[in-house]
Amino acid sequence: MSNEVIILGAGIGxxxxxxxxxxxxxxxxxxxxxxxxxxxxxxxxxxPHAVRELTELGLLEALDKVxxxxxxxxxxxxxxxxxxxxxxxxxxxxxxPQFSIxxxxxxxxxxxxxxxxLGPDSVVCGRRCTHVEQDAEGVTVHFADGAPPVRGAVAxxxxxxxxxxxxxxxxxxxxxxxxxxxxxxGTARWxxxxxxxxxxxxxxxxxxxxxxxxxxxxxxxxGNQLVNWVAEIxxxxxxxxxxxRAGRLEDFxxxxxxxxxxxxxxxxxxxxxxxxLEYPMVDQxxxxxxxxxxxxxxxxxxxxxxxxxxxxxxxxIIDARFLAGALKKQGVGTAALDxxxxxxxxxxxxxxxxxxxxxxxxxxxxxxxxxxxxxFERVDDVVPVAELQAISDNYKRVAGYDPAALKARxxxx
Numbered sequence: 001m002s003n004e005v006i007i008l009g010a011g012i013g014x015x016x017x018x019x020x021x022x023x024x025x026x027x028x029x030x031x032x033x034x035x036x037x038x039x040x041x042x043x044x045x046x047x048p049h050a051v052r053e054l055t056e057l058g059l060l061e062a063l064d065k066v067x068x069x070x071x072x073x074x075x076x077x078x079x080x081x082x083x084x085x086x087x088x089x090x091x092x093x094x095x096x097p098q099f100s101i102x103x104x105x106x107x108x109x110x111x112x113x114x115x116x117x118l119g120p121d122s123v124v125c126g127r128r129c130t131h132v133e134q135d136a137e138g139v140t141v142h143f144a145d146g147a148p149p150v151r152g153a154v155a156x157x158x159x160x161x162x163x164x165x166x167x168x169x170x171x172x173x174x175x176x177x178x179x180x181x182x183x184x185x186g187t188a189r190w191x192x193x194x195x196x197x198x199x200x201x202x203x204x205x206x207x208x209x210x211x212x213x214x215x216x217x218x219x220x221x222x223g224n225q226l227v228n229w230v231a232e233i234x235x236x237x238x239x240x241x242x243x244x245r246a247g248r249l250e251d252f253x254x255x256x257x258x259x260x261x262x263x264x265x266x267x268x269x270x271x272x273x274x275x276x277l278e279y280p281m282v283d284q285x286x287x288x289x290x291x292x293x294x295x296x297x298x299x300x301x302x303x304x305x306x307x308x309x310x311x312x313x314x315x316x317i318i319d320a321r322f323l324a325g326a327l328k329k330q331g332v333g334t335a336a337l338d339x340x341x342x343x344x345x346x347x348x349x350x351x352x353x354x355x356x357x358x359x360x361x362x363x364x365x366x367x368x369x370x371x372x373x374x375x376f377e378r379v380d381d382v383v384p385v386a387e388l389q390a391i392s393d394n395y396k397r398v399a400g401y402d403p404a405a406l407k408a409r410x411x412x413x
Contacts, residue, residue, distance in 0.1 A: 003027055003332050006141050006152035008129045008165060010037055012103070013299030013316030014158030015110035015123075019057050020324035022118050024413055026332060029121075030114070031141065031150070033128035033159065037111055039104025042185045042277070043215040043228025045070065045199065046101060048094040049401035050314035053321045055096055056411060062109045067101035068214045068225070071197035073392075075363050078203035079375050080261030083367050084388045088199065094403055100199060100213045102187075102226070106313070129157075129164045134294045153332045154294045156323070158316075161282070163301035169292055176282035179306050179356070181205055182235040183281050184247040186273035189219060190227040193264045199310075200264075201361050204368035205234050208255030209361070210266060229269060230307075231256065232281065247278035281306050283356070286349040291341035293334055298323065303348040308359035311399050315348055318400065318412075325412035347400065354398045363388045 005021055007014045010032035021028040046054070046067070054063060071091050075083040089098030114122055128144040132155045139155045157165030161176055192214065194200070199213040209232040216226035231252050249270070259266035270276075283306045290297040299316030322344055326336040371382045379385060396402045 002138055002152050004029060004152040005327070005332060006031065006139060006150060006155040007158055008141070008155060009033075009158035009160060009163075009299075009301070010111065010123050010125070011158060011160060011299065011316075012107060012110065012313050013301075013320050014156075015107065015114050016053070016057075016317050017156060017158060017298065017320035017324060018114050018118060018122065019110065020320050020413065021327065023057065024324050024328035026324070026327055028118075029150075029152075030123040031127040031129065031143070032123060032125045035126040037107070037123075037125060039102070039108050041103030041107075042187060043100060043213060044103045044106070044313050045213070045310035046099040046106070046317075047310060047314050047399070047401050048089055048096045048098055048403075049399070049406055050317040051089070051096040051099060052406065053317050053412070056321075056413065057113075059109060059113065062113070063099055063101065063106075066105040066109060066216070067099040068197055068217050070098040070100050070199050070213070071195045073199050073201070073360070074194065075361075076200065076202040076261070077364075077367060077371075077375075078207050078259065078373070080202070080259065080263070081375065081379075083379050084363050084385065084392075086389070086392060092403065094401075095407055100197070100215050100228070102215045102228075103313070105216070129159065131168050132165060132295055139294050154296070154334075154337060157295070157297045157301045158299050159301050161284070161300045161304045163297065165295060166297055166301050169295065169297070170287065173284070176284055176304060179281040179283065180234055180236065181232050181281040181306075183279045184231045184252045184276055185229070185279060186247075186270065186276040187215070187226050187228050188269050188272040188274075189224045190214075190269055190272065192223070192225055193227075196225070201364060202259075202266075204364045204373075205232055206368065207373060208233050208252070209364065210256065210259070212264070212266075212269070227269065229273075231270070245278045247276035249276065251278075283352060286352050287345070289341050289345060291334075291337040294337070296323075296337045296340065302344075303352055305348075305352045305355045308355045308361055309351065309395060309399060310360075311351060311355070314399070315351060319344055319348070321412040328413060350398050354395060358391065358394065360392055360395050362391050366391070
């Protein structure tokens with residue numbers, strides 16, 4: 001019987017799983033639907049719990065070459081008034097940094113390292129999975145366009161929010177759930193602002209909210225950074241669900257036209273962007289289980305979440321490391337997949353639901369609602385700073401990066 005783990009999807013979760021299985025001495029191969037992997041996407045954040053896992057894989061030096069170490073998380077009103085500030089990563093006492101990074105840069109690091117460590121045939125592109133069969137001995141993965149099926153011991157669906165394996169396991173689930181918020185995203189060459197490593201959240205959804213942070217340092221001779229931004233506005237009707245749809249300035253720029261702050265000119269940043277994309281903010285209701293015999297799900301295929309906690313990629317990385325650890329300890333079979341299911345379904349369900357109701361940017365919601373969107377002299381007169389700190393600390397506990405707990409936790413592998 002083959003002991004090979006079949007990984008469906010060469011995104012962040014799938015490639016992290018491949019590297020982790022290799023570290024654990026377990027054979028695997030990745031099958032990716034697109035004919036060629038290209039560095040797509042925009043900025044993401046890697047919180048300390050995810051960076052710990054990538055550090056254990058020996059990738060810290062590679063991340064430093066392409067990402068920006070985040071120094072602080074800082075929150076402002078739509079008037080540019082400071083609401084809350086806290087240090088991030090090692091600046092906050094963690095043993096590991098936090099990174100702001102281009103998703104494509106992270107995927108490239110993982111992909112190149114997978115080919116280097118596992119061999120040039122470890123990732124097979126142009127193989128779109130249609131369905132997977134299982135029996136007492138293993139799994140048979142079937143692909144589109146007449147590609148031959150492959151056999152393995154187990155199959156892991158790492159194929160994103162439109163996962164073929166998830167659709168097979170839950171055929172009646174329906175389309176991703178629209179949150180009522182539409183997003184526009186872009187990147188611009190810009191001089192460093194605030195600390196040069198600040199992750200900014202500003203405004204609120206009722207009037208317009210922005211998330212802004214640098215994802216590449218020193219991109220030219222003038223010392224500019226590549227700065228990632230996300231504009232979010234309540235939109236009652238679901239937008240077209242095309243994840244590569246070009247965004248139109250007139251649909252969102254008016255909400256931010258007056259955001260000329262002493263620390264950043266927001267409309268100028270938006271207008272300096274080469275390309276603007278539009279995305280609906282979506283997730284799915286948590287599943288009761290991901291594992292069905294020799295089949296399981298991972299990352300966005302398992303738990304797509306609204307991007308309000310900087311935690312989607314991080315949870316996929318945690319999934320991959322936990323699953324590799326379970327397979328190492330219990331062997332490649334159903335017992336390990338069941339253990340993975342028992343722990344990670346609960347943990348990620350808590351994150352998905354907290355991202356909907358009380359993510360870190362709930363700090364902005366509380367200040368906006370209690371101030372009525374008006375200027376104020378002191379934030380403590382609106383919301384006690386201790387209450388804002390409690391929102392942040394609670395999210396760290398739910399998401400698995402409370403500083404003391406993260407330091408004390410044993411390695412998954």
